[in-house]
Amino acid sequence: MSDWTPGSMMLITRDALNQFVVTCTAGAIWLHDPLLFDIxxxxxxxxxxxxxxxxxxxxxxxxxxxxxxxxxxxxx
Structure with a gap:
């Protein structure tokens, strides 16, 4: 993923989503992993x-x- 930049498009499968607590807000989804990141x-x-x-x-x-x-x- 050497060409990763903010604003880039990435494909995330359902299996990957299952690794996180997923919460929905208006127009956005938050993936929460308290040990690593909050995006x-x-x-x-x-x-x-x-x-x-x-x-x-x-x-x-x-x-x-x-x-x-x-x-x-x-x-x-």
């Missing part, structure tokens, strides 16, 4: 979260406690 993700295809299929997420709104040059491996 608000704007959902491009929100219905896919509901159906459990693959989800494309826009990472423009990143606020995190990790170095954006080295994103956590759990986000795939």
């Amino acid at each position: 608000p993700l704007t959902v491009v295809l929100a219905m896919n979260v509901i159906t459990g299929s693959r989800v494309f997420l826009n990472l423009r709104q990143i606020t995190s406690r990790y170095n954006p040059e080295d994103p956590p491996e759990m986000v795939i």
Whole structure:
């Protein structure tokens, strides 16, 4: 993931989402992992979260406690 940048598109599967506590807010989904990071993700295809299929997420709104040059491996 060497070309990862804030604002890039990433594919996250349902299996990956299951690693996190997922909460929904207006226009965004928050993935919470208290040990690693806390990221608000704007959902491009929100219905896919509901159906459990693959989800494309826009990472423009990143606020995190990790170095954006080295994103956590759990986000795939």
